[in-house]
């Protein structure tokens with residue numbers, strides 16, 4: 417093979433492909449043994465896509481005459497697909513460290529929300545913030561996530577709750593998508609809370625009659641590209657009926673349904689999502705057995721968020737029951753002013769310890785299954801030919817160290833690569 421390629425990563429102790437037969441997600445037995453090559457190499461072409469991932473000897477012979485823009489000798493290191501974070505709220509102004517103190521002193525999430533704090537506090541600050549300030553804080557957060565190994569991240573709006581600020585947030589995410597190498601899946605979450613002074617019915621009408629039509633115009637004009645629609649379906653927020661009408665309207669515009677459900681109370685959100693063909697439902701701390709069965713049947717991914725249950729001291733989502741029922745389990749950091757965590761390695765560690773997932777289950781949940789939850793598992797989430805050349809190279813001989821060493825990812829992650837370009841080199845503390 418004599419053509420020029422972008423990147424060769426050679427002689428890695430382990431190359432963790434995750435899967436190798438074009439699987440769109442992994443459940444049950446598929447999660448028991450992830451596909452790992454001992455002594456492997458990876459080739460990424462000049463189009464940024466994976467050309468080969470296999471035994472080092474085979475690739476050496478196959479690419480004997482090829483040239484590469486860059487060669488990384490990964491002797492003694494591990495190569496993994498870039499991590500996928502399936503749930504974040506990364507655009508906001510005004511932190512909530514004071515509320516963290518209140519919660520440590522015993523206040524619940526809803527106590528703070530009803531007292532006008534929580535999402536409402538963030539809405540007030542985000543409405544007042546300049547788009548340029550939101551973009552610069554968002555960019556910093558995304559770089560931090562990328563350094564922790566995330567190469568595809570879902571980003572929600574939802575701290576505007578009215579047209580102008582929701583559009584401002586979506587535009588800021590769109591601008592970050594164009595400026596930064598990290599891959600972004602963009603979610604409209606105008607139904608994140610009922611704005612102060614409005615009833616649920618009024619808020620729902622505003623979304624259906626004002627916000628979604630404007631979004632549709634912007635999408636048709638090609639100035640905004642929204643991927644998913646989200647609603648916070650919860651007692652005291654959006655009930656099942658209003659959730660249904662908003663999600664249906666989003667689906668009719670071609671958006672993937674991906675929403676917050678069954679977090680603080682059992683709402684039958686899982687059944688609703690399954691019925692509507694949702695790609696994913698997040699949280700599910702209070703999901704019922706019927707909800708689990710419905711999601712397994714409908715192939716609706718469960719995006720579990722270990723940081724939320726940890727910080728709010730909620731019951732843990734029933735990951736084991738979901739896995740045993742064949743639900744597609746994915747993970748997200750839930751980065752937001754309530755749960756300030758940018759690190760999917762920490763999320764995987766919490767999923768293993770608190771939700772009793774195994775390390776292979778957690779890694780699949782943070783790669784191929786999270787990519788599925790975002791409708792991207794045909795291009796992301798595993799190291800397979802023709803997928804994006806997004807990967808991590810770890811300073812360790814066994815991939816499990818990324819989960820085992822709690823908070824150790826900064827030292828462990830040597831390189832982060834997106835489409836064959838090194839976007840983070842820990843040795844040079846470089847971020848591009």
Ligand SMILES: N=CN[C@@H](CCC(=O)O)C(=O)O
Nearest residue numbers: 534535648724750752753754
């Ligand atoms: N539960 C609703 N939304 C977020 C929290 C957002 C916030 O508190 O600002 C979540 O997923 O945890």
Ligand SMILES: [Zn+2]
Nearest residue numbers: 503505676750
């Ligand atoms: Zn959320």
